[in-house]
Amino acid sequence: MRLFTTIIMLFSVPSYGDFSDNLRVSLDGSARLNVNSATSNTSRIYALGLDTHKVFSSVNGDIGYMVGQLYLTKLSNQTPFSSLFDSPDDKQFIIREAHLNYTAGPKWLPNVRVGHFTLPFGLEASIDTNGRLLDYYHGKNLGTKLDWGLGLNKVLTNVEYEISYTLGGKNEPKTIDSSYVFSGRIGSLSHYDFIIGFSFLDAKIDNIQRKRLAIDWQYYWQTWGFLGEIAFGKDDKFQNKWQEERYSLLELNKTSINEQLKFYGQYIVTDRESDKKSQQLINIGISYQIDAKLELSLSSRKQLDTPESANKQNLVRFQLRYRY
Amino acid sequence: MKIFIIVILFVFSLQNSYADAYCSLRDPVAQIQQLYPQKTNQLSIVKTVDSSTRNLVKLALPSNDLHFSELGQHTLYVAMKNTEALGYVHVRSEQSKWGLVEIIWALDKNLKIKNFTFQRCRSPKKKLIDNESFKNVFIGKNYEELKSLLSSDGITANNILLDKAKDSPELASVVLRCALKTLLITDILWGEELKKFNPK
Numbered sequence: 417m418r419l420f421t422t423i424i425m426l427f428s429v430p431s432y433g434d435f436s437d438n439l440r441v442s443l444d445g446s447a448r449l450n451v452n453s454a455t456s457n458t459s460r461i462y463a464l465g466l467d468t469h470k471v472f473s474s475v476n477g478d479i480g481y482m483v484g485q486l487y488l489t490k491l492s493n494q495t496p497f498s499s500l501f502d503s504p505d506d507k508q509f510i511i512r513e514a515h516l517n518y519t520a521g522p523k524w525l526p527n528v529r530v531g532h533f534t535l536p537f538g539l540e541a542s543i544d545t546n547g548r549l550l551d552y553y554h555g556k557n558l559g560t561k562l563d564w565g566l567g568l569n570k571v572l573t574n575v576e577y578e579i580s581y582t583l584g585g586k587n588e589p590k591t592i593d594s595s596y597v598f599s600g601r602i603g604s605l606s607h608y609d610f611i612i613g614f615s616f617l618d619a620k621i622d623n624i625q626r627k628r629l630a631i632d633w634q635y636y637w638q639t640w641g642f643l644g645e646i647a648f649g650k651d652d653k654f655q656n657k658w659q660e661e662r663y664s665l666l667e668l669n670k671t672s673i674n675e676q677l678k679f680y681g682q683y684i685v686t687d688r689e690s691d692k693k694s695q696q697l698i699n700i701g702i703s704y705q706i707d708a709k710l711e712l713s714l715s716s717r718k719q720l721d722t723p724e725s726a727n728k729q730n731l732v733r734f735q736l737r738y739r740y
Numbered sequence: 741m742k743i744f745i746i747v748i749l750f751v752f753s754l755q756n757s758y759a760d761a762y763c764s765l766r767d768p769v770a771q772i773q774q775l776y777p778q779k780t781n782q783l784s785i786v787k788t789v790d791s792s793t794r795n796l797v798k799l800a801l802p803s804n805d806l807h808f809s810e811l812g813q814h815t816l817y818v819a820m821k822n823t824e825a826l827g828y829v830h831v832r833s834e835q836s837k838w839g840l841v842e843i844i845w846a847l848d849k850n851l852k853i854k855n856f857t858f859q860r861c862r863s864p865k866k867k868l869i870d871n872e873s874f875k876n877v878f879i880g881k882n883y884e885e886l887k888s889l890l891s892s893d894g895i896t897a898n899n900i901l902l903d904k905a906k907d908s909p910e911l912a913s914v915v916l917r918c919a920l921k922t923l924l925i926t927d928i929l930w931g932e933e934l935k936k937f938n939p940k
Binding site (some may be wrong): 437438439440442444467468469471473475476477478483485513515519520523534544546547571576605606607609620634637638639654671673674675676705707708711720739 | 771823
């Protein structure tokens with residue numbers, strides 16, 4: 417954290433104008449209701465935070481930018497709860513994204529990112545899901561969605577790439593039990609109607625070793641989108657006992673022409689060597705952006721197969737989000 | 741906790757809003773390079789499009805409005821070759837029946853259209869961007885000159901432009917409305933600050 421603060425100060429020194437120039441700050445609040453029929457549990461998650469974006473510049477142009485997102489998050493009867501919390505009713509300050517991206521190097525050199533950022537892997541690398549019900553399950557598949565570390569990235573004429581080495585401490589800027597994450601993605605430019613990307617991951621988080629290769633794509637036709645991610649790999653949860661894992665996600669989405677209303681349906685299949693049969697999930701969601709500030713969203717997740725030792729997942733979530 | 745509350749109160753005193761989280765913001769680096777191949781860097785200048793800007797647009801272009809995603813803070817890029825400003829780049833969206841069309845506009849230092857390209861266009865007629873005679877109608881023109889291409893309804897393009905657009909009249913009108921709003925908003929919000937790059 418000290419290193420991060422020092423780097424922000426160093427960025428600020430040659431900046432042209434004062435700190436408020438090219439600074440975006442929004443207050444971001446949300447209330448989420450979760451109704452889990454499988455466990456007969458109703459829970460709530462409240463989050464209130466600051467979302468900031470600052471471009472640092474000199475007379476020659478931009479030097480880089482900073483993203484900082486700090487949220488006070490309160491759980492209410494949330495079971496199971498994330499490892500970031502201590503109890504089902506805990507509250508904590510959570511850092512989502514907090515990174516600097518240095519962009520002023522020569523054309524042939526990559527940009528350098530340092531801080532807490534989303535792992536460059538799969539669909540999540542080009543579609544932001546922070547604070548939304550929409551999810552591409554980075555946390556579940558890779559062990560974490562965000563991590564502290566260093567990354568190299570660049571947008572070239574026809575492709576863009578990002579490669580990172582992070583510490584595997586998730587919300588903590590440190591290595592825990594020799595944890596690390598080495599991941600990367602190369603793909604076609606993210607503003608095209610057809611985007612394809614290839615990703616890799618080699619990681620040790622929470623004493624679980626993971627290796628993954630993935631292909632992801634996005635195809636947009638008028639107001640329809642067809643997205644997918646297929647990942648192959650193996651996990652070692654019990655020291656030198658690798659077990660294969662396959663994961664695929666298909667999404668069909670539709671937005672209204674004014675982009676206020678969005679509907680999506682996801683079909684997810686996870687195949688683990690340790691399980692006798694594959695797990696199949698369906699997610700259906702709808703979001704309505706009333707104006708630039710207020711968004712309502714609703715999603716439902718259902719498990720299609722019958723698990724051996726638990727109830728079928730059956731979760732309905734509702735979220736009200738306000739950005740000021 | 742106290743500092744957090746003070747910062748929150750400070751944010752309430754601002755009038756910012758942007759529907760998506762800021763981590764999703766991406767600079768159109770590849771497109772700026774395409775429009776200004778000789779540039780060495782870009783300089784960002786962020787300004788707020790608020791309800792007063794929206795009202796000025798409605799006044800100058802009756803029958804037109806800004807999409808809600810066009811409110812909030814937006815970036816104008818100055819394409820730089822070392823310390824020299826080559827021109828400006830501004831991305832704006834216009835609603836169409838195929839969703840939002842996002843167009844990247846390259847402007848010269850006199851706020852005339854230098855070039856443009858689609859950042860996102862999901863119209864089946866998007867090949868219109870390769871039609872040189874259509875593009876040439878825009879290139880070199882300022883706000884007033886382009887406004888003369890609007891028909892009397894204030895929404896659709898007149899026959900001078902539609903003749904060049906052949907079978908894509910709706911998209912041609914979308915591009916024209918986007919050009920007019922881009923030039924108007926650039927002048928209203930960034931005009932004063934951009935004078936330092938064009939001292940003549």
